[in-house]
Amino acid sequence: MATAIVSLFNKKVGCPSSQDLLDYDQACLASAHSLCIEGHLIDCDFCNAELQLLNRYQNTRDEYSFVEMPLQLRGLAERLLHNTATPFQASRRFKENRRT
Structure with a gap:
């Protein structure tokens, strides 16, 4: 063998x-x-x-820029999160988003 x-x-x-x-x-x-x-x-x-x-297979590097979320969209997202998440989760998400 x-x-x-x-x-x-x-x-x-x-x-x-x-x-x-x-x-x-x-x-x-x-x-x-x-x-x-x-x-x-x-x-x-x-x-x-x-x-x-x-x-x-190399791609050219795409450059992306991030823009601020429009205030109306942010407000809608916060209201939706508030309605679906527990108050603790919603406030934690809001605080995390404010830091970024």
Whole structure:
């Protein structure tokens, strides 16, 4: 019976994040960090495959801006929340929303 050595093809603890791989590919990293990732790619088949996949399917980064909720809509949402939630839940949600 032959025994095959099987290694798991997955991301390891020491692997750079997907965002770091993208930043490396787009030359957005500091040179020291870039060299570290470059050295990692020499030995890591998974990260090489991930980088190829990210390059193939990379989207342009969409920039979104958040706007304030119109006061009438906010009032409606608060009234609806007040009618469906317990008073404690509604007041907690209101306080959390005021902080953001």
